[in-house]
Amino acid sequence: MSSKTAQELALPVGVTLDRFIMLSQSAFPYATGELSQLLRDIALAGKIINREINRAGLVDIAGGNGTENVQGENQQKLDIVANIRFIRALKNGGEVCAILSEEDEDIIHTGNDQGKYVVAMDPLDGSSNIDVNVSIGTIFSIYRRVTPTGTAATMEDFLQGGRKQIAAGYILYGSSTMLVFSTGEDVNGFTLDQSLGEFILSHKNICSPKSGNIFSVNEGNYYSYLESVQKYLDNCKRKGFSARYIGSLVGDFHRNLLKGGIYLYPSTKKDPKGKLRLLYECYPLAFLAEKSGGKASDGFGAILDIIPTSGHQRSPIFVGSAAMVEEAVKP
Numbered sequence: 001m002s003s004k005t006a007q008e009l010a011l012p013v014g015v016t017l018d019r020f021i022m023l024s025q026s027a028f029p030y031a032t033g034e035l036s037q038l039l040r041d042i043a044l045a046g047k048i049i050n051r052e053i054n055r056a057g058l059v060d061i062a063g064g065n066g067t068e069n070v071q072g073e074n075q076q077k078l079d080i081v082a083n084i085r086f087i088r089a090l091k092n093g094g095e096v097c098a099i100l101s102e103e104d105e106d107i108i109h110t111g112n113d114q115g116k117y118v119v120a121m122d123p124l125d126g127s128s129n130i131d132v133n134v135s136i137g138t139i140f141s142i143y144r145r146v147t148p149t150g151t152a153a154t155m156e157d158f159l160q161g162g163r164k165q166i167a168a169g170y171i172l173y174g175s176s177t178m179l180v181f182s183t184g185e186d187v188n189g190f191t192l193d194q195s196l197g198e199f200i201l202s203h204k205n206i207c208s209p210k211s212g213n214i215f216s217v218n219e220g221n222y223y224s225y226l227e228s229v230q231k232y233l234d235n236c237k238r239k240g241f242s243a244r245y246i247g248s249l250v251g252d253f254h255r256n257l258l259k260g261g262i263y264l265y266p267s268t269k270k271d272p273k274g275k276l277r278l279l280y281e282c283y284p285l286a287f288l289a290e291k292s293g294g295k296a297s298d299g300f301g302a303i304l305d306i307i308p309t310s311g312h313q314r315s316p317i318f319v320g321s322a323a324m325v326e327e328a329v330k331p
């Protein structure tokens with residue numbers, strides 16, 4: 001048996017999220033340290049939700065709650081728990097003055113009117129997968145407020161448009177738990193070391209492959225798509241691409257980001273404006289896609305260029321490897 005060197009026996013743990021934030025803070029927009037604290041708050045809430053998810057089968061926390069959210073969709077107990085955990089973490093942190101959540105009709109004022117930031121979030125994405133141990137996620141989008149500090153934030157702070165995001169990311173609760181985010185430069189991924197309770201930099205400067213051979217779409221809706229979308233899907237099959245669809249946007253997006261592929265949720269007869277929510281699903285993932293070299297379109301133009309009109313509006317989305325998105329939305 002070959003013996004290992006002392007170094008090999010005790011490999012470094014790697015760069016923790018805290019250390020990464022400290023080292024890169026000067027490159028953050030408005031490098032005041034407040035955005036750093038906000039990212040730490042999000043990471044903490046992510047760790048807490050990760051703990052809840054891992055216990056879901058053991059305590060009475062899985063399954064439906066018998067209530068509906070603002071979109072008229074059935075709420076799962078974990079949807080509600082994740083929402084509360086995030087709101088609490090962001091309130092305690094003090095950097096955020098208001099939150100827009102998928103689960104609440106109106107914006108939530110944190111009580112910290114001095115806070116310079118607002119956060120739009122989908123606290124738990126892929127909720128139909130909670131009960132069956134399939135990957136789920138959290139998506140977040142951060143803006144610097146435009147209303148004066150010291151006053152109550154308004155919808156105007158959230159309706160700035162995708163290009164005004166100063167940071168965005170997601171937490172994926174999968175076979176391992178990952179935090180992936182960008183503050184406007186590169187996109188970096190951190191994996192939660194469960195025993196240390198620390199996010200460790202595991203995917204530095206993620207670059208979206210230019211093209212790929214994975215397409216992720218709910219094909220059950222095929223006959224409800226526009227002919228152009230049907231043709232694109234037919235083409236994917238002709239080329240022998242792999243169909244991969246979990247039904248958790250974060251999981252599907254993450255796989256395609258690493259391996260090369262496209263995720264699409266086009267308009268359907270049931271949802272002519274698409275199903276996914278612009279502010280806390282489409283914008284943040286479009287931001288990450290562009291920052292990593294990929295693309296995101298609503299079928300007509302860049303998702304990030306859509307002018308928002310309301311907090312919970314929906315949009316069709318084609319997101320992932322640049323060449324695949326271009327091909328899918330070609331007129």
Ligand code: AHG
Nearest residue numbers: 122124125126127128218247248249
């Ligand atoms: P949410 O659980 O936050 O409501 O989002 C579910 C979304 C997204 O995660 C997923 O890709 C898509 O809905 C799945 O929709 P279909 O079941 O219509 O394919």
Ligand code: MN
Nearest residue numbers: 122124125126
């Ligand atoms: Mn969602």
Ligand code: MN
Nearest residue numbers: 102122124125
């Ligand atoms: Mn959700």
